[in-house]
Every structure is written in structure tokens, then in C-alpha cells.
Amino acid sequence: MSSLLDINELVTSFDTDSGWVRAVDGISFSVEKGKTVGLVGESGCGKTVTAMSIVDLLPKPSGHVLEGEIRFKGQDLRKVNRSQMRKIRGGEIGVIFQEPMAALNPVHRIGKQLVEILKIHENMSSRAALQKAVQLLDAVGIPAPDKRISSYPHQLSGGMRQRVMIAIALACEPDLLIADEPTTALDVTVQAQILELIQSMQQKLGMAVLMITHDLGVIAQNCDEVVVMYAGRIVERAPVNELFANPRHAYTKGLLNSIPRIESERKSHLNTIPGQVASIQDFVSGCRFCQRVGRDDSNLLRQRPEYREITPGHWVETCPECFQA
Numbered sequence: 001m002s003s004l005l006d007i008n009e010l011v012t013s014f015d016t017d018s019g020w021v022r023a024v025d026g027i028s029f030s031v032e033k034g035k036t037v038g039l040v041g042e043s044g045c046g047k048t049v050t051a052m053s054i055v056d057l058l059p060k061p062s063g064h065v066l067e068g069e070i071r072f073k074g075q076d077l078r079k080v081n082r083s084q085m086r087k088i089r090g091g092e093i094g095v096i097f098q099e100p101m102a103a104l105n106p107v108h109r110i111g112k113q114l115v116e117i118l119k120i121h122e123n124m125s126s127r128a129a130l131q132k133a134v135q136l137l138d139a140v141g142i143p144a145p146d147k148r149i150s151s152y153p154h155q156l157s158g159g160m161r162q163r164v165m166i167a168i169a170l171a172c173e174p175d176l177l178i179a180d181e182p183t184t185a186l187d188v189t190v191q192a193q194i195l196e197l198i199q200s201m202q203q204k205l206g207m208a209v210l211m212i213t214h215d216l217g218v219i220a221q222n223c224d225e226v227v228v229m230y231a232g233r234i235v236e237r238a239p240v241n242e243l244f245a246n247p248r249h250a251y252t253k254g255l256l257n258s259i260p261r262i263e264s265e266r267k268s269h270l271n272t273i274p275g276q277v278a279s280i281q282d283f284v285s286g287c288r289f290c291q292r293v294g295r296d297d298s299n300l301l302r303q304r305p306e307y308r309e310i311t312p313g314h315w316v317e318t319c320p321e322c323f324q325a
Contacts, residue, residue, distance in 0.1 A: 036210075037223060042230070046232045049063075096178070100165045137163075181213055226243045238315070244256065285304055
């Protein structure tokens with residue numbers, strides 16, 4: 001297998017009143033063709049910033065990719081010009097944004113927004129693009145697509161807006177789909193339908209998927225590999241079955257132990273991870289999970305743990321206290 005997307009030592013920073021802060025701090029992972037990689041971690045750990053760094057949608061002028069490589073099909077996306085990036089984004093890389101109501105333009109009908117994508121990236125005529133837009137809405141399960149194409153976003157339910165976002169993301173049959181919390185704020189039934197839709201479209205188009213979520217259940221059911229982020233860094237990365245069966249980092253174990261279970265609910269007890277995530281301005285250069293749990297060893301807090309492959313395909317940040325061999 002060859003990698004479709006390679007992230008190498010990515011550093012993304014934001015210019016704040018307190019100076020530059022690293023939201024993503026030297027992470028590396030890859031996405032293979034046709035595979036699904038799950039990017040998981042607590043809110044604020046850097047998942048969405050990673051995705052926005054890939055497609056050059058960081059808020060400007062504050063957000064910048066400072067270091068590292070983002071290679072897509074062998075080409076470093078940091079070195080392409082804005083015109084080339086616009087063709088890649090939406091054409092070869094599709095994005096499902098976290099909040100469809102914010103991502104869709106509220107003053108334009110959904111048909112116009114779909115047609116615009118097709119005209120820009122596929123060079124279609126208005127008539128052909130409109131026909132393709134109806135077909136796309138039908139493909140993602142929008143009922144009566146020939147009528148719904150004239151609807152505004154506010155006239156659709158949350159699940160239908162998410163389906164429209166998927167239709168827009170898949171309009172040009174991309175090689176890579178970045179799905180940022182695609183089931184947020186949806187009820188369980190609609191969540192299952194959306195995930196099933198993404199899987200079926202993936203099989204149909206043969207595309208790779210980067211699935212960003214904090215839901216480990218979604219990861220377990222849909223991903224081939226898991227990347228666990230904490231405080232802007234990757235602490236563990238492994239095939240999904242390996243990670244769930246044999247987690248090696250204390251933070252990963254804490255995440256897995258915090259999944260609600262029937263037995264714990266009956267006992268009115270949920271496992272939690274001790275401590276709190278430090279403010280991004282206060283992150284130490286060493287092990288940030290040690291910082292969270294209150295370890296005061298200066299060497300642990302000063303020196304960044306080595307991130308290495310311990311078994312084929314299983315990478316871990318090997319802090320002496322957090323790594324369990």
C-alpha cells in the first residue's frame with residue numbers, strides 16, 4: 001500500500017496576546033488509499049486544527065503552519081500556490097465540517113451551493129451541474145431531491161443538512177474525505193445513518209477517510225487505524241483492534257476506561273481521567289500527561305518523550321511513567 005496523505009512533524013501555531021502558542025506540536029501520521037484513519041482525543045487537543053492545516057483553512061492572519069510537511073499524493077501542500085490549493089480542496093480533498101449550519105451559506109439555496117462546487121471544479125454547465133446536484137442529493141438519501149434542491153439550509157433538519165454537507169464534500173469524487181465530527185448533535189439513529197452513508201460512499205468511490213471524533217464507539221466501528229491526540233501531540237497510534245486490545249499509553253487507557261458501560265451506570269459510577277488539561281500557554285515541553293496528573297519530576301516535564309514504533313504499526317510516546325511495555 002502507498003500513502004495518500006503523509007503528515008510529517010507538523011507544527012501549527014496561533015498568534016495570541018500572550019505570544020505564539022502551538023496548537024499542534026510536531027505530529028506525524030499517514031492515511032493509506034482506501035483506508036479510514038480515526039483521529040481521536042478530548043476537545044481542544046488539536047484534531048480540527050490538524051484538519052484545517054491540511055486544507056489550508058486556518059483562521060488568518062493568526063493561524064500558521066510553521067513547520068513540517070503535508071504531502072498529498074507525494075506533493076507537499078505547503079508549497080502549492082493558492083490557486084492550486086483551491087483546486088485540490090473540494091476537488092481531490094473533500095471536507096465535512098463540524099457544524100453544517102455554520103458551513104452552509106444561509107442565504108443561498110442548497111442547490112446553488114452544490115452547483116457552484118460542480119461548476120468550479122468540474123467545469124460543468126449550469127444545466128449539467130443542476131442535474132448532477134439532484135443526483136447527489138438522491139445518492140445521500142435526501143427525499144424528493146428535485147424539490148429539496150430549492151430549500152434553504154434552515155428549512156432542513158440537522159440530519160438532512162449533514163447529508164447536504166456530505167453531498168458537497170463528495171461532489172467531485174475526492175480521493176480523501178476529511179470528516180470532522182460528522183455526527184455531532186445528531187440523534188443515535190441519524191448518526192448510524194450518516195456513518196453508514198459515509199462507508200457506502202467510501203466503498204463506491206474507493207476514497208480514504210480521515211475521521212475526526214471524540215467518540216470511541218465511532219472509531220471502533222468505522223476505522224482501520226487510530227491516532228490518539230493529547231494536548232497537541234500524538235501519544236499513540238495503532239491499528240484499531242490492536243489499540244483497543246492492547247493500549248500502551250496511560251492516556252489511551254484512561255480514554256478507554258472512561259467509556260460508559262452498563263455495569264458502571266448501574267453503580268452510578270463513571271471512570272474519569274484524573275487532573276485537568278493545562279492551558280495551552282502553560283504546556284510543558286516534556287510529557288504533558290505527566291503535567292496533567294501532577295507528576296513533579298523536572299526531567300519528565302522538561303524533556304519530550306521519544307515517539308517510536310514498539311511493534312509493527314504501533315507507535316507510542318514512551319514517557320517512563322506513562323508508557324506501559
